[in-house]
Amino acid sequence: MEYLVTMTTHVPDGTPDGAVDDVRAREAARSRELAAAGHLLRLWRPPLRPGEWRSLGLFAAADGGRLEEVLASMPLRVWRTDEVTPLAPHPNDPALAAGNTGTEFLTTFTISVPEGTPAQVVDETEAGEAQRAKELARQGRLLRLWRLPGPSRALGLWNAESPDEMRVILKSLPMDPWMTVETTPLSRHPSDPAMIIA
8 A cells, every 4th residue: 555644854953963964874774775665765855944844745654553663763753753645556556656857846736526417427437537647748748646644635746847747747637627626746755766776
């Protein structure tokens, strides 16, 4: 099973710089080990405010208990809180690897089909959405897609040249009129397994 983990680190005031550097170096080494074992799939940095220290990680584990063991094994956990979101397979997931150009974006979709919409219209729109997802995957724009907990929610991982292009891509989706979308631009993390392998 895959999980999105928001990892927020709070280094205690007065911690010597040398201690912070040591923990960060051990964290990078442990991240490489977890990637080699297939538990850490991706790491990103979302937009941060000054003084904020936060990462997003895509992890794989057999279940929530095993994920907790993996997260607890990371040196920064002594100063970190983790928010775990379980991800379920999505039928339109192209399962593509990261590219080396452009910017990656995470999108959270919530779909609300207007009441009274005929079932045939819903079916046709869903079929069009699946076809458009395939087209965007062939173009290298849609990399991954998962179902999120809760009704009619999904998480997408995208690659686009700019925020403007990302907006155009999202507007091209047949379900756009029914969707509320939250988009997060991602920066590359120095310990991201996809960048180390690439």
